[in-house]
Structures are given as structure tokens and as C-alpha cells.
Amino acid sequence: MELPLDYTTLRLIWWGLLGVLLIGFALTDGFDMGVGALLPFVAKTDEERRMVINTVGATWEGNQVWFIVGGAAIFAAWPQVYAVSFSGFYLAMFLVLAALILRPVSFKYRSKRPEARWRSMWDWGLFVGSFVPALVFGVAVGNVLMGAPFRLTSDLRSFYEGSLLGLFTPFTLICGLLSVSMLVLHGAAWLAIKGEQGPVLNRARAIGTGAGVLSLALFAIGGAMVAFGDMGFRITGVLDTAGASNPLRTAVEAAPGAWMDNYGRYPWMIIAPVLGFAGAAVGLLGMWRRSALLAFGGSSASAVGIISTVGLSMFPFILPSSIDAQSSLTVWNASSSHTTLFIMLIVTAVFMPVVLLYTAWVYKVLWGRSTMDALKTNPDLY
Numbered sequence: 001m002e003l004p005l006d007y008t009t010l011r012l013i014w015w016g017l018l019g020v021l022l023i024g025f026a027l028t029d030g031f032d033m034g035v036g037a038l039l040p041f042v043a044k045t046d047e048e049r050r051m052v053i054n055t056v057g058a059t060w061e062g063n064q065v066w067f068i069v070g071g072a073a074i075f076a077a078w079p080q081v082y083a084v085s086f087s088g089f090y091l092a093m094f095l096v097l098a099a100l101i102l103r104p105v106s107f108k109y110r111s112k113r114p115e116a117r118w119r120s121m122w123d124w125g126l127f128v129g130s131f132v133p134a135l136v137f138g139v140a141v142g143n144v145l146m147g148a149p150f151r152l153t154s155d156l157r158s159f160y161e162g163s164l165l166g167l168f169t170p171f172t173l174i175c176g177l178l179s180v181s182m183l184v185l186h187g188a189a190w191l192a193i194k195g196e197q198g199p200v201l202n203r204a205r206a207i208g209t210g211a212g213v214l215s216l217a218l219f220a221i222g223g224a225m226v227a228f229g230d231m232g233f234r235i236t237g238v239l240d241t242a243g244a245s246n247p248l249r250t251a252v253e254a255a256p257g258a259w260m261d262n263y264g265r266y267p268w269m270i271i272a273p274v275l276g277f278a279g280a281a282v283g284l285l286g287m288w289r290r291s292a293l294l295a296f297g298g299s300s301a302s303a304v305g306i307i308s309t310v311g312l313s314m315f316p317f318i319l320p321s322s323i324d325a326q327s328s329l330t331v332w333n334a335s336s337s338h339t340t341l342f343i344m345l346i347v348t349a350v351f352m353p354v355v356l357l358y359t360a361w362v363y364k365v366l367w368g369r370s371t372m373d374a375l376k377t378n379p380d381l382y
Contacts, residue, residue, distance in 0.1 A: 003342050008241040008332075010341040014077040015318075015331045017348065019311050021073055025066035026183070026303045032060045034187015036103065036130025037180065039123055042191070042203040046116070047372045049123055050382060053107070054370040055194035057382045060107070062362060064100070065355075076344055080158075080247065080334040081319050084150050088160030092140060092167055096133045103129030111382055131180065138179025141310055142172030142222075145259065146231045147322030152247055161323060171225055178218040182306060184211035185283050186299040192292035196371045205287045208295070212284040219276055219306060226313070232258030233320040233328055240332065247333045252325040259313040269312045275305030 005013075035056050043049040075082040086093060106125035113119070146169070149162035168176075188208025195201050226232075237251025263269050279302030286295025314320075320328040335341060375381055 003338060005342060005345075006242065007338045007341075010338065010345065011241070011331050011335050013345060014073075014335065014341055015311075015315070018070070018073055018077065019308065021066060021070040022311075023304055023307050025063075025070055026307055027186075027300055028063040028066055029060070030134075030183045030303060031186045031190035032056045032063055033130040033134045034183040034185070035190060036126045036187070037134065037184055038187050038191070038204060038207060039130075040127050041207060042200050044199075046119060047375060048200050049119070050111070050375050051196055051370050051372050052191065052200060053110070053126070053382045054375070055191055057107070057370075058366040059362065061104070062359065067100075077336055077341060078318060078329070078334050079336060080156070080245065081329050084148070084158045084160070084319060084329065087158065088148055088150050088162065089140065089143075089167070091164040092136055095164075096136050099129045099132035099136075101129075107382060134180045134183045135176040138176035139167055139172045141179070142169070142175030143167055144319060145175070145226060145310065145314070146171060147233065147254070147320040147325075147328075149323045150321050150327065151324035152321075152327040154248070156246070156248070158327075171222070171229070171231075174218055174222050174225070178215060178222055178306070181211040181214040181218060182280075182299075182303055184208065185215055185280065186296075186303060189283060189286065189292070189295035189299040192286075192290075192295050194368075194370055196369055205290070209284060209287045212280050212287065212299075215280045215302065215306075216277060216284075219273075219280070223273065223309075226259050227257060230256045232256050232260075233317055233325060234258040234261065235316070235330070243332065245333055245335050245337075247327055247329055250326070250328070250330060250333045252320070252328045254322075254325050262312060262315055266312075272305050272308035272312050276302055276309055277305070279303070279305050 035052060039049060039052055043052045071082075071086075074085075102125050106122040106129060110119055110122035110126075148160070149166070150158050150160045152158055185208050188204040188211065191204040192201060192208075195204065232255050234253055234255040235250060236253050239250075243249065279298050279300070281298070283295050283298030283302055286292070286298050316331040318329050318331060318334060336344075
């Protein structure tokens with residue numbers, strides 16, 4: 001049976017959907033992580049910390065679904081990418097999962113006992129459970145840009161030749177710190193929307209301003225290292241966008257500066273880095289003018305721009321190899337079958353609107369500022 005969408009189009013659609021899922025995770029669970037990373041520094045008393053926690057208390061569990069769906073999408077649409085990344089980056093993934101497990105435990109256990117030491121311990125658990133994933137996700141993106149140390153055999157078995165400590169290089173740490181600063185700005189902007197006016201928000205604005213400036217600086221430094229450094233990959237042979245998924249049939253070479261090629265081919269892509277810079281600047285303006293909507297809109301736009309810059313710069317690569325360029329995985333050579341992608345698209349078209357509508361309804365019902373007075377009267381709060 002001939003499917004209504006050709007293989008090339010389906011591959012492009014799923015590449016775009018993967019980007020949407022990653023951006024959705026950054027925008028929703030991102031402000032949760034930003035608030036968690038800010039918690040020990042913006043809230044000094046137990047009441048202030050409870051107020052901060054409850055700005056995300058009603059929605060943090062639902063926001064984590066984006067992470068799960070993103071992983072499932074990689075598994076279903078790009079199985080070779082899933083196999084290489086989740087096995088090669090196993091220890092880094094374990095570190096992230098350990099932190100993400102600590103976060104819900106901290107949410108649930110924090111107020112079970114009144115002792116200050118007990119609560120402080122779980123507050124720092126929330127910090128670790130937010131800061132570590134934000135850092136490691138950024139480091140992972142840096143490693144993808146540099147290329148992962150894996151190779152494929154003739155029967156497409158993958159062998160990873162890196163180590164956990166090898167993931168942390170000057171460039172990848174810049175990417176990790178950019179991720180943290182981006183999400184701290186986003187978290188500070190969320191507190192401006194959901195938190196009670198007072199000293200907590202004043203501290204959040206001060207730290208958020210610093211995070212915004214750091215985001216601008218690190219994005220510029222990272223961009224310069226990508227443009228003028230020794231990283232980048234390029235397809236050199238004949239490109240078959242509808243061919244069978246076999247990475248070894250694609251001729252690829254390591255080419256310093258090649259991540260800038262797409263901006264010459266498709267000038268419209270410059271919108272992504274411009275949005276990354278402009279969004280952070282607007283977020284800073286919102287912090288200075290005490291405009292919560294301006295700050296949150298800017299931080300959201302910055303996250304969209306920064307993440308889109310990575311995806312558009314690398315296209316069509318998804319996971320290049322630093323030790324065997326021929327093994328690099330791209331949009332065209334590492335996807336699931338034509339039929340699988342089509343069936344998954346139908347399922348997504350049916351259920352994604354339901355998820356988005358339900359999420360919007362939840363935010364509407366649970367909307368409103370978290371206040372310290374509510375802590376005394378609402379037994380459902382953390």
C-alpha cells in the first residue's frame with residue numbers, strides 16, 4: 001500500500017517533532033528546574049521556601065512527561081540514535097536519573113517533619129535534583145556538537161569508546177553552564193509570575209538578571225567556538241533522503257566550521273540564534289522593569305532560540321561520531337521504517353492535541369500566585 005506521505009517528508013516531520021518535544025521539555029520542566037536551582041538562594045525562611053516550592057508544586061509532575069515522551073520519540077523514530085546515545089552516555093544518563101529521582105522525593109518528604117535541619121536537607125535535594133540535570137543536559141548537547149566517540153561495525157553494532165569524565169571538556173562545560181543560566185533565568189521569570197511580591201521576588205530578579213547576562217555571554221562564546229573551532233561534520237557523497245536506514249552508506253567527513261554551512265544555504269535559519277540573543281535581552285528587560293510577562297516571554301523565546309540553533313546548525317546530523325565520521329547518524333540514515341513513522345504520526349496527531357488541551361486546562365484551573373497566607377489555610381500545599 002502506498003502511503004500518503006513519502007519517506008523524506010516523514011523523516012523531516014519527525015525531526016521537527018523531536019525538536020518540538022525538546023523545546024516543550026525546556027519550557028515547562030525547565031522553569032521547574034530553574035526554580036529548584038534558585039530555591040536555597042532566593043528563600044531564607046521556611047515560609048519563603050514553601051512559597052517558592054508551591055509555585056511549581058501543582059504542575060512539576062506533569063511537566064516531566066515531556067522528558068519521557070522525548071525519550072520515547074527517539075526510541076521509536078530514531079532507534080539507532082537511541083541505542084548509541086542511551087548506551088554510550090549510560091553513566092551520564094544514570095547521573096541525570098538519580099538527580100531526577102531525588103527531586104520528587106524531596107518534594108514529597110520535605111514537609112513531613114518540622115525540624116529545620118530535615119527541611120534544609122530536602123531543600124538542597126531539590127537544588128541538586130534541578131541543577132545537575134540542567135548541567136548534564138547542556139554538557140550532552142556540547143558533546144553532540146563535538147561528536148560522540150562511537151563507531152559502528154559492518155552489521156551496525158555500536159561501540160562507545162568514551163568515558164564519563166571525558167564528556168566534560170571546556171566547550172561542553174560552557175554548554176552546560178549555558179543550559180543552567182538559561183533555565184535559572186526562566187525559573188526567575190516564572191517566580192515573577194507565580195510568586196508573592198516581596199523579598200523573594202527581589203532576590204529572584206537579581207539572580208535572574210545575572211543569569212540572563214551570563215546566558216548572553218556564554219551563548220556568544222559557545223557560538224564563536226563552534227564557528228571558529230575544530231568541530232563540525234559535512235556529508236560529502238550523494239545524499240539519498242529516501243534511502244534505507246544504514247549510516248555506513250553515507251559519506252561523511254569531519255570539517256571544522258561545518259556547523260555554519262546551513263546558514264549559507266538557508267539564510268532564514270539565522271532567526272534561531274537571533275531569537276536566542278534577543279529573547280535573553282527581552283528577559284533581562286523584563287527583570288529590570290519588573291514586568292513578569294515580559295521576563296517570562298523573553299526567557300521562553302531565548303530557550304526556543306538556543307535549542308533551535310543547535311538543531312538547525314547540525315541538520316541533517318543528529319549524532320555525529322568523533323572517531324569514525326562514517327558512522328555518524330543523520331535524519332536520513334538512522335530513522336525507523338517508512339510505515340513505522342507514518343503510523344506513529346497518526347497516533348501523535350490524535351493524542352498530542354488531547355495532551356496539549358489537558359495541559360492548558362490544568363494550568364488554567366491551577367493558575368494564581370503562591371502566597372504565604374495560603375500556606376496557613378490550604379492543607380494540600382507542600
